[in-house]
Amino acid sequence: MAWFGQPVLIDELLFQTKHGIVDQSLHARMGAEPTNGDGFGLGWYDDGGEPALYRSEAPAWSDANLRELAAHVTSHAFLVHVRAAIGSPVQQTNCHPFRHGRWLFVHNGYVADFPHLRRDLMLALDPDRFAAVHGSTDTEVLFQLALTHGLEDDPITALERTVGLVEQTARRRGCDCLVQASFGVCDGSTLWAVRYATEGPPRSLFTTAGVETVRRLYPTDHRLARLLPGDRLIVSEPFSDLPGLWHEIPPNTSVSFEHRGELRDQRPFQPIAP
Structure with a gap:
């Protein structure tokens, strides 16, 4: 999930929502895995340039330090990820978000x-980026490839080139060229999101x-009444069942939001082969 908008106490979205991301780590309804207990990560922006990062291989629902941080940290932009490991070890270096300078992924x-x-x-990878890979996940390699292809200048084009490279490499190796890629990228002032699959949904x-x-739609809901123009949540699955509150991002589409949360661009996501 990603929050982008007015400064809020992180606890409000992590623990005080009916079906927030921590609840989803135990009871995901729409994900490939119903339980995502192989670690988590929280990255947030404050007044400094580089975002803060807290990651753990523990399940999100049982980490007392996460609750402590969330109850005392306010941020205008933060990303949270809960992990279900697919083949790679359960360890802190494999937990998202990944960070480079002011960028979170x-x-x-x-x-x-x-x-x-x-x-x-x-x-x-660019030779200068090779040593920056500390874990063993596909995600970290994708991030470093995107940085190699210019993520800091044009995140969506860099991700299109990255996915195009992966698909071309897979075909050359005779592998099933399947990429499932819901990406979230932020630099503190803009948020980018991608929903893509090589084939299928x-x-x-x-x-x-x-x-x-x-x-x-909900004039009497006191929590929703606190929202300001431009406040924005992006989530893998809705936090509540309120009709009209959530819009599904179309398949094979990228979106970007300016600070504070105003939609800047929505366009097809089209991988670019090298």
Whole structure:
């Protein structure tokens, strides 16, 4: 999940929502795995340039330090990820978000046959980025590939080039070129999100409706009444069952939001082969 908008106490969205991301770590309804207990991560922005990061291999629902942090930290932009390991070890270096400078990166999905593609993809990294890979996940390699392809200048094009490279490498190796890629990228002032799959339906991804629409639909809800224009949530699955509150991001689409949460761009996500 990602929050982008007015400063809020992180606890409000992590623990005080009916079906928030921590509840989803135990009871996901729309994810590939109903339980996501193989670690978690929280990255948030304050007044400094580089975001703060707290990651753990413990389940999100049982980490007392996460509750302590969330109850005392306020932020205008933060990303949270709960993990279900697919083949890679349960360890802190494999937990999202991944960070580079002011950038945060999360990924819901996988690269099929990644162990067979890992060597080729690692060799495609800029040499200066090679040593920055500390874990063993496909996500961290995708992030470093995106940085290699210019993520800091144009995040969506960099991700299109990254996914195009992965698909081309898989085909050359005779592997199933399946990429499941719900990406979240943030630099503190802009938030980018991608929903993509090589074939078939991609993993679910939703954003909240505009504030005026929400207020019109639910004029007596005191929590929703506190929303300001531009406040925005992006989630893998809705936090509540309120009709009209959530808009599904179309398959194979990228969106970007300016601070504070105003939609800047929505366009097709089209991988670019090298």
